[in-house]
Amino acid sequence: MACFRLPTLGIFPLRVSASSRRLARRRIRSLLKLSSCNARRFGSVAASTVQRFDWDDVVRIAEEVQEDDDPSDLRGYFEKVRHCNRGSELKSEFVPFLVEDQIVGYIHNGFLGHLRQFKEVFTVGLHNNDCHDESHVKFHSSLITPEERTRAVGDAIKCLGELIPGTRNELYPVTSSYGMPVFFSLERAAAPYFGIKAYGVHMNGYVEMDGQKFLWIGKRSVFKPTYPGMLDHLVAGGLPYGISCKENLLKECEEEAGIPRSVSNIATSVGAVSYMDIDGCRYKRDVLFCYDLKLPVEFTPKNEDGEVDSFRLVPVSHVANVIRRTEFFKPNCSLVIIDFLFRHGFISPDNQGYLKLLQSLRSGDCS
């Protein structure tokens, strides 16, 4: 794979000898085995395991010419979508979290046991649904305003300590769906434990040279609390309370990739993807607003907040190989890149499974 610190104009796919191909295949198999084993054994813990691969591994795997590999075979992409959408068969283990009679989240029966101690914050009751009673969680009736609820649930989360690891002091707005009234705000790290809908902005930064498209790919710092060392977009971030999508994107562009507003301002919203992922007590219901930014050839990103180890410019077809062949990318980034591959014609209607894969990019409640 042609990865560049500084872009150049000529890209020549590297043809490797039979022996290095064998070596590379063994390496791919061992890397793939390692990451899929981690995912199976540790669930979300795998997300925090530093991924032990470097850019050379990425390059080799992306560039390798495999006789038995067909780029129009979409199975590798389906696998990534499945990885973001696990556990739907476990939904019955969760109870709805209602605010003002609207479902804002889902809480696992096991986690609910911990919340029962906060009798002045949460009440657990029954409601009638299709002729049978179902449990639900509500706020205590004394908590009326968003501010009261935010404070009360925040205090409870502090008491729970390491039951909810990685708190960041970043608040997510809690609504029934996007743009609807905000019932309260919740610590970002707690979002999956309450199964609330979380929104994010994800931006593919690309460059066009000599009729060929390249994506800027980041490698996350090994010190990041989530998905350390994994591959990432040029810019991405959760959507916290009180900021618009576009404003959040411009802020993240500055912090994560040193992109001045004069450049990031032309970033284009292009759609959204969604997924639902149950992992133990955690229920992620995420919607990612997707953006494209076409960057000048001479621009080089520079991380400002220490969250990115390094950036490389990679031909889109090679990024596609990395998505199909490995689990190097932070899982939800795969969805946003597959969406990019659809919109830029790298996945075509003449590929078997086109419509099914396209639909699967919004497997979660995209509202």
Added chain:
Amino acid sequence: MACFRLPTLGIFPLRVSASSRRLARRRIRSLLKLSSCNARRFGSVAASTVQRFDWDDVVRIAEEVQEDDDPSDLRGYFEKVRHCNRGSELKSEFVPFLVEDQIVGYIHNGFLGHLRQFKEVFTVGLHNNDCHDESHVKFHSSLITPEERTRAVGDAIKCLGELIPGTRNELYPVTSSYGMPVFFSLERAAAPYFGIKAYGVHMNGYVEMDGQKFLWIGKRSVFKPTYPGMLDHLVAGGLPYGISCKENLLKECEEEAGIPRSVSNIATSVGAVSYMDIDGCRYKRDVLFCYDLKLPVEFTPKNEDGEVDSFRLVPVSHVANVIRRTEFFKPNCSLVIIDFLFRHGFISPDNQGYLKLLQSLRSGDCS
């Protein structure tokens, strides 16, 4: 609206006087009333009523500065999506059409009465679905091969004469979903009467000048049997039997807009939209594969098959106004253009209803 026979570089929105604004509004209202009345009264017949507007009307309506009009208000787009997705409450009037135990279509009870006369072609029976018996239609058991079924159903359609108007001698493949085995082929005009899934390719041709994007818009010939005189994409067509999406698109590009293969070859697949529309006995279940083609500034389309009256190059923001304010576009083209507006950032996540509108572009079975 700046509409061009030949592209120019400077686009200046026309500011009109108060009196011409009033005049234009009256004209808009009368045009809107006319088309919505037609649609209500005549159902599909409205599709064959020549739309009595010319490019001057389009220009005036698209350019008009209306103080009470907010371009970020998505209601006009929702209206167009609804127009393509009517009658879902009437689905119980249709019975499934099964081939090899798979649903390939839906046939209206009333139309079924006409099919009962072809006892050697169709059989009507009952099958058990969720503990209650439901009617279904099947081929007669003597019709085994796709060729036998195609011939038998084709003969029946000929006998039905004007019950199925507008036959074109163009065959659509009939499958349970895209890319699956073809059970038989069916005359294009008959597709909605059998409720089969129909696939098409729709291409937005655009030009970028001075950082601004323009779409090439066609006005259909008044002699077209369907939607005469209405606005259309640069290129679109149904997907007949035995041709790939890309090959079909290249062929339509030549015939409809005189685009040589050297240019159309770079058309990019960008996704798909779908809708389901019940209109009397007709049940449309369409999936449109969307394409973008960025054209050179100096290129001017030229219709070769007499199906297009004329083409104009229109700023995308003005096309958006026409979609929101009128029913001038052939309805399913609106969906493909709204999809373009999403992918090119003309509709943004900060607009109220963004996710709902995005999802609604695939309201039909997109498989």
